[in-house]
Amino acid sequence: MQMDLRTVSIKPQRQTFGHIARRLGADKPASRYQEGTLDMQSMANQHYRPLWDPEHEYFDARRTAIVMTDWYSFKDPRQYYYGSYVMARARQQDAAESTFDFVETRRLVELAPPHLVATAKRLLVPLRHVAWGASMNNDFIAAYGFGAALTQPALLHAMDQLGIAQFITRAALLLGGPEDLDEAKQAWLEDADWQPLRRLVEDLFVEKDWFELLVAQDLVIDGLLYPLIYQTIIDDRIAADGGSAISMMTQFQTEWFGETGKWVDAQIKIAVGESHANRDLIANWVAKWKARAVASLVPLAKIGAGDDAPAVLDEVVSQFERRVAKLGVGA
Amino acid sequence: MTAPISNVFLALQANDETRPIVEAILADNAHAQVDEQPGMVRVFAPGTMSLNRHTVEELIGRKFDLQEIHINIISLSGHVDEGDDTLTLTWNN
Numbered sequence: 369m370q371m372d373l374r375t376v377s378i379k380p381q382r383q384t385f386g387h388i389a390r391r392l393g394a395d396k397p398a399s400r401y402q403e404g405t406l407d408m409q410s411m412a413n414q415h416y417r418p419l420w421d422p423e424h425e426y427f428d429a430r431r432t433a434i435v436m437t438d439w440y441s442f443k444d445p446r447q448y449y450y451g452s453y454v455m456a457r458a459r460q461q462d463a464a465e466s467t468f469d470f471v472e473t474r475r476l477v478e479l480a481p482p483h484l485v486a487t488a489k490r491l492l493v494p495l496r497h498v499a500w501g502a503s504m505n506n507d508f509i510a511a512y513g514f515g516a517a518l519t520q521p522a523l524l525h526a527m528d529q530l531g532i533a534q535f536i537t538r539a540a541l542l543l544g545g546p547e548d549l550d551e552a553k554q555a556w557l558e559d560a561d562w563q564p565l566r567r568l569v570e571d572l573f574v575e576k577d578w579f580e581l582l583v584a585q586d587l588v589i590d591g592l593l594y595p596l597i598y599q600t601i602i603d604d605r606i607a608a609d610g611g612s613a614i615s616m617m618t619q620f621q622t623e624w625f626g627e628t629g630k631w632v633d634a635q636i637k638i639a640v641g642e643s644h645a646n647r648d649l650i651a652n653w654v655a656k657w658k659a660r661a662v663a664s665l666v667p668l669a670k671i672g673a674g675d676d677a678p679a680v681l682d683e684v685v686s687q688f689e690r691r692v693a694k695l696g697v698g699a
Numbered sequence: 700m701t702a703p704i705s706n707v708f709l710a711l712q713a714n715d716e717t718r719p720i721v722e723a724i725l726a727d728n729a730h731a732q733v734d735e736q737p738g739m740v741r742v743f744a745p746g747t748m749s750l751n752r753h754t755v756e757e758l759i760g761r762k763f764d765l766q767e768i769h770i771n772i773i774s775l776s777g778h779v780d781e782g783d784d785t786l787t788l789t790w791n792n
Contacts, residue, residue: 375736375737376737377736377737378737397718399715399718399719400715444760445760446760446761447759447760447761456761
């Protein structure tokens with residue numbers, strides 16, 4: 369008897385879900401990001417309207433002044449869905465973990481000049497409250513935003529900010545001890561240097577337009593704060609003066625800002641490209657919040673850069689203006 | 700009379716990770732063709748074919764290390780020239 373072995377090629381009936389195929393134009397394999405994002409949110413046949421906001425549906429595009437014909441044009445260039453996001457952050461967590469270990473076991477903080485450690489404590493530790501505020505604001509975007517393409521990465525962004533608050537706490541414990549956390553909280557609540565930034569962050573808690581919040585928090589505040597504190601003061605100035613242990617402990621923030629900046633830029637670009645009305649709205653929001661953000665960063669620049677503060681802040685602001693101009697937001 | 704040019708090929712497992720790699724090869728090599736087989740996808744081209752890191756990175760939106768493809772490579776033919784930015788397969792005929 370003779371056996372013939374042969375391969376039978378079975379073509380799958382369809383490559384992806386119908387709603388994805390309708391969007392992508394043909395029945396071709398879709399990435400997991402696309403399958404886990406596109407049209408995930410309920411669009412119709414929603415339940416009764418919420419008692420706390422009877423003017424709107426639960427998912428309602430009218431919660432922002434921005435108008436889009438397709439809310440799923442907000443693509444995340446990093447293509448994060450839960451799985452890829454968690455894997456990327458786990459890798460970064462491992463790297464940060466080993467850096468903290470390195471700093472701790474080799475007692476690098478003791479080797480750093482004491483005045484730099486004092487500056488770092490004064491400047492860095494209260495920022496955990498800013499990070500928490502940023503996390504709250506992104507939770508709001510995720511909760512009230514429209515379309516999973518934007519609310520999904522907004523929630524990831526909120527989690528990232530919580531992580532940053534935790535990294536700052538760990539750095540504070542290495543730079544000093546638990547009492548530094550209490551001191552920093554007192555400074556955040558009472559020190560005149562921190563009040564403008566605190567007022568700004570807390571004012572954002574009551575903003576109702578979630579896209580304005582995205583512009584104010586993720587583009588403007590973070591877009592000025594991170595380059596100023598992490599890139600300029602910690603990574604350039606403090607590291608150059610012998611405090612590289614401190615910049616090792618904030619490496620996640622620097623890296624994170626570079627990565628998430630791409631996401632924020634893409635969202636703004638897409639909204640601006642949709643219509644002139646959107647562009648004008650966003651340009652107004654940028655101008656409105658930039659003025660307040662820059663003013664609130666003046667005292668921090670002074671703590672970090674002393675007499676060079678105006679020059680340092682100017683450089684950060686003009687960098688930010690170049691970035692915003694590139695996004696098509698006419699200043 | 701010229702001899703026909705032999706094909707170089709790269710055979711990869713067919714999965715979510717290799718789809719952008721195949722797309723990148725097709726985008727950068729106009730003469731490349733795909734042969735989809737059960738569980739495997741074979742990209743081939745006469746003479747030479749290259750895979751560029753930048754093209755893949757644009758498609759997947761993150762940093763890509765060319766070494767990552769070794770997890771999914773089933774087979775290949777051609778002389779391999781592997782760098783940080785490009786992997787090229789060629790026949791010197």
